[in-house]
Structures are given as C-alpha cells and as structure tokens.
Amino acid sequence: MSRRKEKENELLSFLNEEERKAYEEFEAKLKAKRDVAVKRQKQEMAFWKKVDEREEEVYQHILENRKKRQVEQSVQVQSVNPIEQNAGNVATYYSEQNNG
Structure with a gap:
C-alpha cells in the first residue's frame, strides 16, 4: 500500500460515517477534475x-498569413495618408486665408 493511501486510511479512521x-465525495x-485535466x-x-x-x-502557412496581413496593413496606411494629406492642405489653406 502506498504511503499516501496509508495516511488517508489513518485519517478516515478518525472520521465518523458522515464525515467519511x-x-x-x-x-x-x-479525481474527476484531475481526469479532465489529464x-x-x-x-x-x-x-x-x-x-x-x-x-x-505550418511554417509556410504562417508566412503566407503574415504576408497577407502586411499587404492589408500597407493598403490601409496608403488609404489613410491621402486623407491626412487633404486635412493638412485644408489647414494650410485656412491659415493662408486668415494670415493673408
């Protein structure tokens, strides 16, 4: 009998029926939780x-997905830049109007 089982039996001998x-339980x-984890x-x-x-x-799949994401990100950055550029042009125009 294992040492753990001996200690468990010793413990159980001190418990009443309800506690046991x-x-x-x-x-x-x-044990059920351990079995699920295992x-x-x-x-x-x-x-x-x-x-x-x-x-x-798997490595090739990861590389392909990384390349796709990089292309998508560069397209998004390129589409944002004209908007930022237009905003800058508008700000420049208004500052010239107000100062000129």
Whole structure:
C-alpha cells in the first residue's frame, strides 16, 4: 500500500460515517477534475505533436498569413495618408486665408 493511501486510511479512521462520506465525495470530485485535466493535457500534447510533424507546412502557412496581413496593413496606411494629406492642405489653406 502506498504511503499516501496509508495516511488517508489513518485519517478516515478518525472520521465518523458522515464525515467519511463527505470526504469520499470530495475526493471523487477532485479525481474527476484531475481526469479532465489529464485528458485535456493529452489532447494538447497530441495537437502539438501533429504540428511538429507538419512543421514545414505550418511554417509556410504562417508566412503566407503574415504576408497577407502586411499587404492589408500597407493598403490601409496608403488609404489613410491621402486623407491626412487633404486635412493638412485644408489647414494650410485656412491659415493662408486668415494670415493673408
């Protein structure tokens, strides 16, 4: 018997029936949560293993998406610049009108 199990049995010997039942229910809930966490961890490990196996394909996909985002961002910046330029022209025009 494991040392943990021995200590648990020693603890249970001091508890009355109601306390023992509550403790066992609590332990069952904890075990269920641990089981879910272990399952999730195994799924995550399996996912990253697949990613590692397809490393070159994943890397290419990331590069393609990065290039698309960069192109989209440069298009947005180019479309904003004429607006800023027009705003600057308007400000210059009004300052010339007021000063001239």
